[in-house]
Amino acid sequence: xxxxxxxxxxxxxxxxLTDSIADxxxxxxxxxxxxxxxxxxxxxxxxxxxxxxxxxxxxxxxxETADKHPTSAQPSSATMETLFRxxxxxxxxxxxxxxxxxxSGTYEQAKKIAxxxxxxxxxxxxxxxxxxxxxxxxxxxKAAQLIESGLSHDQVVTALEDIKKDxxxxxxxx
Numbered sequence: 001x002x003x004x005x006x007x008x009x010x011x012x013x014x015x016x017l018t019d020s021i022a023d024x025x026x027x028x029x030x031x032x033x034x035x036x037x038x039x040x041x042x043x044x045x046x047x048x049x050x051x052x053x054x055x056x057x058x059x060x061x062x063x064e065t066a067d068k069h070p071t072s073a074q075p076s077s078a079t080m081e082t083l084f085r086x087x088x089x090x091x092x093x094x095x096x097x098x099x100x101x102x103x104s105g106t107y108e109q110a111k112k113i114a115x116x117x118x119x120x121x122x123x124x125x126x127x128x129x130x131x132x133x134x135x136x137x138x139x140x141x142k143a144a145q146l147i148e149s150g151l152s153h154d155q156v157v158t159a160l161e162d163i164k165k166d167x168x169x170x171x172x173x174x
Contacts, residue, residue, distance in 0.1 A: 015091035020050035135169035
């Protein structure tokens, strides 16, 4: 029943997945059916799922009281594969936009899993955003627009690869 319900309610044949490092409002993600792969946040030996069991406000409180500074970790291969398989069972193809491969192993791990599932006849493309935070979020935002405009999977991927070349993030610290 779950599969039929999602297929019935899906807006497009292409699914869109990003990791929790991409900064996008939850309301936007819900409205545009952007799926989330939460990264892990570890604080005092407790593992939280970013944006699922851990909020920005809560992490700031934890930082103040924690014995050690929180760290992060990518999701397990099993968690990623389960999510990919669940999503690809509901969509004709899947576009995934992940945090820079230079900042996390999430992209490489996702690429291996996607290649394995793609060899079974399902089209999954994993894109290295080369960014993080709001710049990654903007690329996901654009991916949602491209999918909604009716482009094919390959056209969406080509456009995102072109767009990411001109996407940069600037940070200023006082």
